Amino acid sequence: MKKVEVSCNIIKDILPLYYDDVCSHDSKKMIEEHLSECSSCKLELESIKGDINISKEDINKNKTDINVIKKMSVSWNRSRLMSFIKGTIIGSLLIFFIILGYFGLFHWNITSVPTELVKITNVSEMSDGKIVYYSEINDGYSLNNLKYDMDKEGNFYITPLRPIIKQEVGEINLFEKGYEWIDIREQELYRGQEIKSIFYGTPKDKILIWKKGMELPKTSKEIENMFSY
Structure with a gap:
């Protein structure tokens, strides 16, 4: 062929x-x-x-380069994930502190009212032993909280508290201007300690309302009827 x-x-x-x-x-x-x-x-x-044809050295080098690129990719993805998590945590904390700051400034009653702004009058004693007094705060800002506390010496404190950012008075309430009372026997029973004196304010800034042995006038029938319940 x-x-x-x-x-x-x-x-x-x-x-x-x-x-x-x-x-x-x-x-x-x-x-x-x-x-x-x-x-x-x-x-x-x-x-x-x-x-x-590629040499073994080139093949190994290429494999090494590929592994490096893979590691870089994994590291970058991990870094991006961590950045996202950190950003989310920081953002959440920022929102939390903003809300916390707002309530702290406008709603938490943590600032005491100086006694120079307070006037205490008409302190008297009811027939059942309660102490009645008339408090008046005329600085134009509202008061919605009274804190009751007592030290080891038997000093009882009635502390008027406000937020850091004060709010102007709308409708006047009894805390700002009105009669208040203290049931000494009830407080002593609750605290397991004898009350020797009652102050309006704080241990460093206070007005004496009553102390043991002090003679007080009897409360008027009108005030007696107001708190007899």
């Missing part, structure tokens, strides 16, 4: 398939016969091998 001549252009076109071993058996045989006689196509095959 006469040998079929194949052009170098055709061989070069299918050399990549031959190199990858994906061509047919007949094509492979044809190419090998041609390569045995054609130095040009043989050089082309070597060129293909050189372009595709």
